[in-house]
Every structure is written in structure tokens, then in C-alpha cells.
Amino acid sequence: MDAETQTSPEPTAQAPGGPVPGGKRPVVDISQVDKVYGNETRALDQVDLTVREGDFISLLGPSGCGKSTLLRIVAGLSKATSGEVKWWEQDYGVVGQPGRELCFVFQSPTLMPWARLDKNVRLPLDLKHVKKSESMPKVRDALTMVGLGDFEGAYPRELSGGMQMRASIARALVTEPSLCLMDEPFGALDEMTRNRLNDDILRLWKERGWTVIFVTHSVYEAVYLSNRIAVMAPRPGRIAEELTIEAPYPRGNEFRNSDEYAEYCRRASHALEKVSS
Numbered sequence: 001m002d003a004e005t006q007t008s009p010e011p012t013a014q015a016p017g018g019p020v021p022g023g024k025r026p027v028v029d030i031s032q033v034d035k036v037y038g039n040e041t042r043a044l045d046q047v048d049l050t051v052r053e054g055d056f057i058s059l060l061g062p063s064g065c066g067k068s069t070l071l072r073i074v075a076g077l078s079k080a081t082s083g084e085v086k087w088w089e090q091d092y093g094v095v096g097q098p099g100r101e102l103c104f105v106f107q108s109p110t111l112m113p114w115a116r117l118d119k120n121v122r123l124p125l126d127l128k129h130v131k132k133s134e135s136m137p138k139v140r141d142a143l144t145m146v147g148l149g150d151f152e153g154a155y156p157r158e159l160s161g162g163m164q165m166r167a168s169i170a171r172a173l174v175t176e177p178s179l180c181l182m183d184e185p186f187g188a189l190d191e192m193t194r195n196r197l198n199d200d201i202l203r204l205w206k207e208r209g210w211t212v213i214f215v216t217h218s219v220y221e222a223v224y225l226s227n228r229i230a231v232m233a234p235r236p237g238r239i240a241e242e243l244t245i246e247a248p249y250p251r252g253n254e255f256r257n258s259d260e261y262a263e264y265c266r267r268a269s270h271a272l273e274k275v276s277s
């Protein structure tokens with residue numbers, strides 16, 4: 001998971017199962033994944049999802065439908081009971097090899113309270129024994145990208161909740177991931193801060209050429225950010241419906257205030273109501 005990122009092989013027009021719709025190469029292929037916990041909770045049942053290069057996919061669903069479980073399985077933090085999670089042309093085990101770097105942004109910032117921001121953000125590179133002379137320019141670059149360029153010497157307690165979340169995104173950025181997994185990163189923030197961070201994430205997604213899998217409870221957030229939304233249902237956890245959000249990027253306030261956005265939100269709410277009832 002922590003190996004140096006290098007350039008991925010050139011995209012090809014063929015997926016293992018045939019031609020790639022739209023020419024986009026699959027990054028992760030989740031196939032017939034079940035997860036049954038030790039207490040016999042069936043958290044996931046026959047989940048199929050193909051994540052393609054450049055996708056911004058939201059996993060949207062009520063509490064307990066298995067969103068975090070699925071994300072943790074993709075990250076290799078938990079094992080599927082059965083089924084497969086494959087990377088393009090290779091098994092999951094190759095994560096951490098060149099071109100297969102991923103990052104995970106958790107629900108809370110999980111910063112080390114005793115360390116200044118630069119040290120917090122440098123942590124993944126320190127763990128890889130990257131020399132300080134090499135890591136510090138990357139740390140400064142990442143902090144600047146999330147708008148915290150002037151705060152590298154600050155302690156987490158000196159920052160607002162939104163700034164702490166930005167710092168945790170900077171810590172993910174320094175690893176130069178190609179796939180970014182985000183588990184409800186903005187759920188605890190007020191609406192204005194969440195909107196601002198949504199815009200930041202879309203900018204980084206575009207600039208960095210990321211593929212993102214994003215967990216959220218919020219219909220509004222899912223529609224604003226995503227090109228695809230997988231609506232998940234509980235008991236057992238499964239993907240009940242997939243919505244495509246055709247609105248072009250970049251998206252901003254114009255999109256947020258548009259009839260098109262309202263219509264997509266209505267559709268996503270309706271899908272969510274169906275699985276929650």
C-alpha cells in the first residue's frame with residue numbers, strides 16, 4: 001500500500017471481459033463479494049462494482065448497509081468472505097506495487113496531537129523512510145494544495161475542524177495516490193465547510209487525475225461530487241441501484257443552484273427511500 005507511485009501502464013481499449021465502454025480502463029473490479037462477520041452479520045451480499053479510471057463513485061446508503069465494510073475490503077484492511085477484488089489485469093495483492101498506490105481518508109482527521117502539521121503530513125513518507133530533503137517539498141506542496149501553506153508549524157489543536165480535515169487530506173496527497181478511498185470524511189462538518197471541501201476535493205481529483213470511491217450519507221453531496229452513485233441497501237448489504245450523474249465538470253455554485261441538480265437529488269433521494277423502507 002505504501003510503495004512509490006509510478007506511472008501506470010497506458011490505458012488499453014480491452015477489459016478482461018471485453019471492450020471497455022467509453023474506453024475507460026477498470027482500476028478495481030469487485031466481483032460477487034460477500035462479507036459475513038464472526039457474529040454472523042451478513043454485511044455484504046454478492047456485491048459487484050467496476051471502478052474505472054477517473055471515476056468519482058459515491059457509495060450512498062443508510063447506516064449499516066456495508067459502505068465502510070466495502071471500502072475497507074478494497075483497501076485491503078479487511079478480507080472478503082468470498083468473491084474477488086481485482087486490480088486491472090492483476091490480483092489485489094499487487095497494491096503497493098508501482099502504479100497501484102491508494103490512500104484512505106477516515107471519518108475523523110486522526111492527526112497526532114503532539115506533532116506540528118508538517119510532521120503529521122510527512123508521516124506516510126517517514127514510514128517509507130523517505131529522506132527529509134525529499135519529503136519536505138512534497139509536504140509543502142500538499143499543504144499548499146489544501147490551502148494550509150501558512151500552517152506547517154501549527155499544532156492540530158490550533159486549527160478548526162475543517163482545517164484539520166484538510167490536513168488529513170494533505171497527508172493522503174503526499175503519497176501521490178492513483179485511487180483515493182474516502183470514508184465519510186466531511187460528515188462531522190458544518191454545511192458551508194463541507195461545501196468548500198467538496199469543491200477542494202473536486203479540484204484535486206481533476207488536478208491529480210485521481211479515481212475516487214467516496215462514502216456518504218448525503219444525497220446532496222453524492223450528486224454534487226459524483227459521476228456515478230452506487231445506492232446500497234441494508235440487511236444484507238448490497239448495491240441496489242446505480243445512478244449516473246451526467247452533469248459536466250467543473251461543477252460549482254451554478255450546478256448547486258440548477259434544476260438539473262435538484263432533479264438528480266430527487267432521483268437519488270427516491271432511490272434511497274426505496275432501500276430504507
Ligand SMILES: Nc1ncnc2c1ncn2[C@@H]1O[C@H](COP(=O)(O)OP(=O)(O)OP(=O)(O)O)[C@@H](O)[C@H]1O
Binds near residue numbers: 038043064065068
Ligand atoms: N467488526 C464487525 N463485527 C461485526 N459486525 C460488524 C463489524 N463491522 C461492521 N459490522 C456490521 O456490518 C454491517 C455493515 O456495517 P458498516 O459499518 O460497513 O456499514 P455502513 O454502511 O458503513 O454504516 P455507517 O453508515 O453507519 O457507517 C452493520 O450491521 C454492522 O453492525
